[in-house]
Amino acid sequence: MAADDGGDRAALGRAVSATYYAMFHHLARSAADLLIGTRGPDTSNPAWRQVYRALEHGAVWNACRHREIVRRFPRAVQDYAQLFVDRQDDRVIADYDPDVRFDPSRVRADIDTVTLAIEGFDSESERDRRAFCVYILLKQPRLRPTVKTG
Numbered sequence: 001m002a003a004d005d006g007g008d009r010a011a012l013g014r015a016v017s018a019t020y021y022a023m024f025h026h027l028a029r030s031a032a033d034l035l036i037g038t039r040g041p042d043t044s045n046p047a048w049r050q051v052y053r054a055l056e057h058g059a060v061w062n063a064c065r066h067r068e069i070v071r072r073f074p075r076a077v078q079d080y081a082q083l084f085v086d087r088q089d090d091r092v093i094a095d096y097d098p099d100v101r102f103d104p105s106r107v108r109a110d111i112d113t114v115t116l117a118i119e120g121f122d123s124e125s126e127r128d129r130r131a132f133c134v135y136i137l138l139k140q141p142r143l144r145p146t147v148k149t150g
Helices: 006-035 045-054 057-065 075-096 104-123 126-137
Strands: none
Touching (some): 006 045, 006 057, 006 075, 006 126, 057 075, 075 126
């Protein structure tokens, strides 16, 4: 992070925040498209919007941090999940720390990294992307101990 004037500082903070929101909305759109279908005449728009809006910031952040589960997905999805966590952490700093200063070259690099992560995610199989979307949207079931009878 480097010094800059107030206007540049605010613009850089908004850009940092925007990298996170680009990933968040990409994931919401991916989930809706993969679970309901891409928007079109045969798509239920209310169902599509419901899935899109079901994505919760904290729930996705928590799910993406569970490495033992995330590592079951292809590498590009794993990288996407880790970057999602990193971008959300930086977004919180950018939005709520009035003293933070971001280096312009780092912000440009973050934008490029997010772009590549989205492209990588989208290049994975529909099956893997759908499974990841289900993972981040739905609570993991708690396993009950089995009771042996007889």
